[in-house]
Amino acid sequence: MTTDASTTAAPYGTPETxxxxxxxxxxxxxxxxxxxxxxxxxxxxxxxxxALDDLTRRNSAVLDLIKSYGEPVEKLETGAFSITPELTRHGRGERVRSYHGRVHITAELSDFTTLGELTTxxxxxxxxxxxxPWWALRPDSPAHGEARRQAVLEAVQRAREYADALGARLSALVELADLGAESATPYDVGAPGGAMRMAAFASAAPESxxxxxxxPQRQTVYAQVNARFTMTPPVL
Known part of the structure; x- marks a missing residue:
């Protein structure tokens, strides 16, 4: 019974394969x-x-404003909430001087024209x-698949060039190991050129x-694969 040479070859290859x-x-x-x-x-x-009443009122105003933009807002989430007493630093007894309240909200948008208006x-x-804003690709973006395909094509091309240099040709793929493909800067606060910060501590101006x-910051997608091929005996 005969067996395909590519299936019987040793893991490190042989002179014949x-x-x-x-x-x-x-x-x-x-x-x-x-x-x-x-x-x-x-x-x-x-x-x-x-303080709670003011925080509730302002939180509602922010949520209503974001929701008013409709479909461009793909995700709206409320994160941490806190109400913290601030104590006086002088005197015999501890007394509360004031209360500080905060609510953290995140919004995700797909329309960048809307984004500029909304942030203002x-x-x-x-x-x-x-x-x-923190720019990103969606997890299921076709960009990730395109990067993986390009990585595989480069692996095949590189292996073919090695084989050609020996007067041989590729005969079979033995192994293809995917090492991942991901955006280089997904929602990274420290990404260069990817963040913008603004603060406002006054009432809204009479005019908008x-x-x-x-x-928008261009996103880099990186993919890497390891590949092993068998090839015909080289001409040395």
């Missing part, structure tokens, strides 16, 4: 698909109930801080502030 191991890499750039902003709503007062309007609200002109 040599193996070639290569690495394929791809680093591609794509326009971002989504942007995320963080919003911190604050309130402060000498009375706990008053949010920053114009009372005691509201805006952080971001002009929308920010935001330039």
């Amino acid at each position: 040599p193996r070639v191991a290569v690495r394929g890499e791809a680093r591609l750039e794509f326009d971002p698909e989504i942007a995320r902003i963080g919003v911190v709503v604050s309130a402060r007062g000498t009375d706990r109930r008053g 309007r949010l920053a114009d609200l009372e005691l509201t801080r805006v952080d971001g 502030a002009p929308a920010l002109d935001l330039e």
